[in-house]
Amino acid sequence: MASGRDDFIIAVRSAFLKKSNKQQFSLLALIIFSILLIFLSNLNFIGIKYVKIGVNEATYRLSAIISYPEKKLNESFIFLSEYFNVYKENQNLKEKVDKLNAEKLSYTFLENENKKLKEIVGENTNSSDLIISKVLIDKDGKFLKSIILNKGSKDGIKKGMVVLETNYLVGQVIEVNYTTSRAILISDLNSNIPVVIEPGSFQSILSGTGKNYGKIKYSKNKLLLNEATIVYTSGSGGNFRAGLPIGKINNEIEDLAVEFFSDLSQLSYVKIQSIEGQTE
Amino acid sequence: MVQKNLNLKNKLIRYFPLILLYFSVLNEFDIDVPSFGLLSFNLPFIIIFYWSLKDPDHIGSGLIFISGVLNDVTLGHPIGVSSFIYLIIIAFASYLRNITLRPNIYKDSIIFLIAILFANSVNALILSFIFFAEIIFYEILTNTILTFLLYFIFAKMFNYLKPVSA
Numbered sequence: 001m002a003s004g005r006d007d008f009i010i011a012v013r014s015a016f017l018k019k020s021n022k023q024q025f026s027l028l029a030l031i032i033f034s035i036l037l038i039f040l041s042n043l044n045f046i047g048i049k050y051v052k053i054g055v056n057e058a059t060y061r062l063s064a065i066i067s068y069p070e071k072k073l074n075e076s077f078i079f080l081s082e083y084f085n086v087y088k089e090n091q092n093l094k095e096k097v098d099k100l101n102a103e104k105l106s107y108t109f110l111e112n113e114n115k116k117l118k119e120i121v122g123e124n125t126n127s128s129d130l131i132i133s134k135v136l137i138d139k140d141g142k143f144l145k146s147i148i149l150n151k152g153s154k155d156g157i158k159k160g161m162v163v164l165e166t167n168y169l170v171g172q173v174i175e176v177n178y179t180t181s182r183a184i185l186i187s188d189l190n191s192n193i194p195v196v197i198e199p200g201s202f203q204s205i206l207s208g209t210g211k212n213y214g215k216i217k218y219s220k221n222k223l224l225l226n227e228a229t230i231v232y233t234s235g236s237g238g239n240f241r242a243g244l245p246i247g248k249i250n251n252e253i254e255d256l257a258v259e260f261f262s263d264l265s266q267l268s269y270v271k272i273q274s275i276e277g278q279t280e
Numbered sequence: 281m282v283q284k285n286l287n288l289k290n291k292l293i294r295y296f297p298l299i300l301l302y303f304s305v306l307n308e309f310d311i312d313v314p315s316f317g318l319l320s321f322n323l324p325f326i327i328i329f330y331w332s333l334k335d336p337d338h339i340g341s342g343l344i345f346i347s348g349v350l351n352d353v354t355l356g357h358p359i360g361v362s363s364f365i366y367l368i369i370i371a372f373a374s375y376l377r378n379i380t381l382r383p384n385i386y387k388d389s390i391i392f393l394i395a396i397l398f399a400n401s402v403n404a405l406i407l408s409f410i411f412f413a414e415i416i417f418y419e420i421l422t423n424t425i426l427t428f429l430l431y432f433i434f435a436k437m438f439n440y441l442k443p444v445s446a
Contacts, residue, residue: 013379027374038360052353062351137354
C-alpha cells in the first residue's frame with residue numbers, strides 16, 4: 001500500500017519537476033506562470049494589456065493568412081450551392097422587387113414626415129460616420145462569437161462602436177488594437193441588446209443564444225408575436241442608436257426566437273458606425 | 281544537392297507536429313455536419329497529448345505554452361487560459377508516461393479522455409467563475425467526444441511519423 005503511494009508520488013513529481021535535456025522549463029514553473037497570467041488578466045494589469053495588444057496585432061494577421069484557404073473553400077462551396085438555386089431565387093426576387101418598389105414610395109413619404117416631426121419635437125438627428133471594414137477572421141469559438149476587423153485605432157475605431165452589415169445590426173466593437181479590432185456578434189451568449197418590437201412598440205431585451213438566432217427575454221407582458229414582427233434597437237442605455245433593424249420573429253426555430261436579417265457566418269465586409277454623443 | 285533536399289525533407293517531417301500545432305491554434309477546425317450543425321474538434325489537445333506522451337522532447341513545453349497564448353488571442357479568451365489547459369494535458373501525458381511499461385493505444389486513449397474532460401471542465405470553470413462568460417455545455421461535450429474519437433486516427437498517423445521524425 002505504502003509502495004503504491006510512493007510510486008504515485010514519484011510519478012507525479014517526475015511529471016511536474018523533471019525536465020529533459022532539450023526542455024528549458026519544468027512543467028510546474030510554466031503552470032505557475034500561466035496561473036499568474038490568468039490572475040493578472042483578470043485584474044486588467046496594465047503590462048498584460050500592452051503585451052496582449054502586441055500579440056493581437058501579429059496573431060490576427062497571421063491567423064487571417066492561415067485561415068484564408070479554408071475561407072476560400074467555404075466560399076466556393078456556398079457559391080456552388082447558390083448557383084443551383086439561382087433560377088428559383090430570381091423569380092422570388094422579381095416578386096420582391098415589385099413589392100419593395102411599391103413600399104418604397106410610402107416609406108419616402110413617412111421618412112420625410114418623421115424628419116419634420118423630429119424637428120418639431122426637438123430630438124437631435126445624430127449624424128454618424130461610417131467606416132467600411134473587412135472581416136479578417138470569423139471563427140466560431142466555443143466560448144465567444146466574435147469577428148476580427150482590419151480597422152483599428154489608427155482608423156478611428158473606438159470601443160463600443162456599432163457594427164452593421166448593409167443596414168442591419170450585427171455586433172459591437174469590444175477590443176481595439178492599432179490596426180485591428182474585435183467585435184462581439186449579437187448571437188454571442190453574453191450579448192444583451194435593448195430592443196423595441198414593432199408593431200406594438202414593446203420594449204424588451206434581445207439575448208444571443210450562441211447559435212445563428214437570438215431570443216427575446218425580459219418582456220414585461222406575455223407577448224404574442226407572429227412572423228411579421230420586426231425587432232429594432234430601442235436606443236435605451238445609449239449603446240446603440242434607436243431604430244437599427246436586427247431581425248424578425250421566427251417561432252418555428254424556438255418560442256420568441258429572432259432570426260437575424262444578416263447571416264452572421266457569412267460576413268465579409270461590415271460598416272462600423274460611430275454616433276456623435278455616444279458614450280465611450 | 282540530393283543531400284540538401286533530403287535534409288530539408290527531414291527537417292519538415294521533424295517539425296511537422298509543431299507546424300500543425302501552430303496552424304491549428306491559429307485556425308480552429310470545424311466540420312459542418314448537416315443534421316448536427318457545426319462540429320469542431322480540438323486538434324491541439326491531440327497533438328500535445330500524443331507528442332508529450334511518446335516523445336516529450338519533440339515539442340517543448342515552452343513552445344506549447346506560447347501556442348496557448350496564441351490560441352487565447354485568436355479565440356478572444358483571457359491570456360493564459362489555454363496555456364494552462366495545455367499544460368494540464370501535458371501533466372496527464374507525463375504521468376501516464378512515467379507509470380506505463382507497455383504502451384497501448386486503448387490505455388492511452390482512456391487517459392486522454394479523462395485528460396480532455398478534466399481540461400475542458402477547468403476551462404469552463406475559469407471562464408465562467410473568473411471571467412463570467414456564458415458557456416454552451418452541449419458544444420463543449422460534442423467537441424470533447426469528437427476529439428476523443430479522432431485521437432485514434434491521428435495517433436495512427438503520428439505513429440508512422442514518429443520513427444521518421446526522431
